[in-house]
């Protein structure tokens with residue numbers, strides 16, 4: 001087992017902003033002052049005093065006295081506070097209840113907060129009642145909080161130091177806390193190490209003094225090689241989200257304890273190489289190119305989420321060889337693209353866009369010339385995948401006749417008809433809409449020759465990928481009148497952010513609707529993607545399941561039960577499985593489940609084993625020559 005016990009070590013843990021996410025007194029103020037006119041002002045004043053006290057800028061005694069006076073709290077408010085605090089236990093403490101019960105004889109809560117609200121919270125989590133040291137309130141006859149027990153050392157300046165001296169713990173003392181008074185225990189020489197706890201708040205003055213900065217309790221347990229709920233603390237893992245993915249994604253990753261960075265735009269190759277060095281989870285949309293060079297410079301990268309449908313921007317083969325699984329959202333924005341295509345084809349068939357532009361310039365051009373209904377017209381779709389299929393259903397409902405051309409044989413829905421050749425589709429259609437994927441070989445599939453084959457006065461739509469169409473040829477076909485109108489949402493080169501200018505030969509041409517790659521940019525689609533992709537990524541990170549991956553052998557795994565899970569990704573050459581199982585046999589390991597899936601390039605083997613294994617065995621598995629990536633789950 002990868003854990004050890006620190007038999008002679010005592011853990012002194014702070015309560016406010018460490019054991020719980022919040023400061024108890026601040027929250028008590030928010031409760032006791034509810035409904036009062038000056039509530040926000042007083043709560044802010046109390047919070048400010050708490051912060052200054054915690055950062056060591058204000059004498060503790062002074063801060064406490066003044067805050068109690070401002071509180072105007074009653075005994076009854078404490079019940080509400082305790083209920084509130086139950087929901088505010090720091091996530092990493094909630095996750096590691098087992099550590100608390102296992103080490104209950106060595107854990108002490110030392111807080112300058114108040115026993116009345118601390119005790120119920122920490123004892124429910126397994127802390128011993130006689131190991132909780134905190135202040136106590138004084139109450140008036142009517143139950144109002146009038147003050148605190150001034151004889152308690154914790155109410156005095158340097159109180160924690162005095163208390164620890166009294167406790168005189170017979171071993172090493174490790175202090176975990178977020179405040180300056182926690183550091184003072186180390187400064188006094190009474191504690192051997194101070195761990196600045198930053199899961200809830202980071203105080204610069206405190207961090208500077210710490211022996212270690214721990215971003216969570218998992219992190220603390222990991223550093224000290226103690227048993228924990230996460231094999232590797234998520235708070236040590238970085239998630240980099242680009243291209244302004246939905247806020248929900250940020251929330252989902254933060255809730256799991258990851259460090260999350262969200263950037264509004266895409267990054268170019270060099271910028272990404274710089275950023276991705278220590279990133280474990282990368283989230284992108286259609287713009288960020290994840291090239292071989294990027295992947296070669298991302299040693300910690302575990303998984304990539306494409307928060308969109310297309311994955312042509314990612315070198316999927318290299319990602320696979322590097323053991324990086326890739327997931328996307330194959331259906332979340334399908335409908336949004338379809339609705340936009342339908343709207344645009346109607347606008348273009350009627351010349352509405354052009355007429356509207358003229359109106360803005362003061363020109364009144366009422367005429368029916370070149371203005372047609374879509375009903376009864378032939379819609380030719382190139383690419384009959386998820387978008388194509390859905391578009392065909394909506395177009396038929398509008399009375400259109402649907403033709404499609406796809407590289408593979410497809411089951412046509414309703415009355416749609418598959419064309420045997422692209423030429424056939426080009427020659428017959430009144431409206432041509434592209435819905436192919438962005439694979440490299442699709443570059444310029446529509447160029448001069450293809451435009452020449454189209455009917456005169458055709459409407460042309462590209463909402464798929466920019467490089468699929470020869471833009472120069474499209475501009476020429478528009479100028480010559482071969483195409484009566486076009487809608488283009490995607491371009492061979494697109495700005496990385498909204499701050500960059502858009503350049504294209506299509507700018508300024510009449511009856512061309514240009515949109516900034518927004519086919520999938522609806523609130524509905526983005527919210528759905530923001531939920532879907534993180535769940536896929538988290539499922540992979542938390543269970544090893546690759547269901548839905550676009551580049552990895554697909555494995556769906558049962559939840560882990562009283563075992564540890566070893567995830568081994570290796571080059572798929574003969575003999576690796578026998579090496580792995582040889583190591584298990586050598587160490588007499590009890591295997592409770594094993595799953596293997598391979599592709600041409602890699603093998604992905606997942607083994608659930610009983611927890612009593614050795615570090616040497618783990619090292620041997622890592623050291624197998626063909627190992628690409630290895631990780632463990634508890």
Ligand SMILES: NC(=O)C1=CN([C@@H]2O[C@H](COP(=O)(O)OP(=O)(O)OC[C@H]3O[C@@H](n4cnc5c(N)ncnc54)[C@H](O)[C@@H]3O)[C@@H](O)[C@H]2O)C=CC1
Nearest residue numbers: 309310383384385386387406407435436437463464519520
């Ligand atoms: N404008 C935007 O914001 C959005 C653009 N897209 C683009 O739309 C594409 C299609 O999306 P889905 O329909 O969900 O993908 P899909 O993978 O379900 O369908 C693509 C279809 O195109 C076919 N295909 C590929 N190359 C072809 C070719 N040269 N000729 C004929 N057929 C070909 C494939 O066989 C497949 O049936 C995505 O890959 C993405 O590039 C997707 C969402 C939003």
Ligand SMILES: O=C(O)C(=O)COP(=O)(O)O
Nearest residue numbers: 285286287308309310520
């Ligand atoms: O889903 C896709 O493939 C798209 O093209 C949409 O891309 P976006 O998320 O808008 O960058």
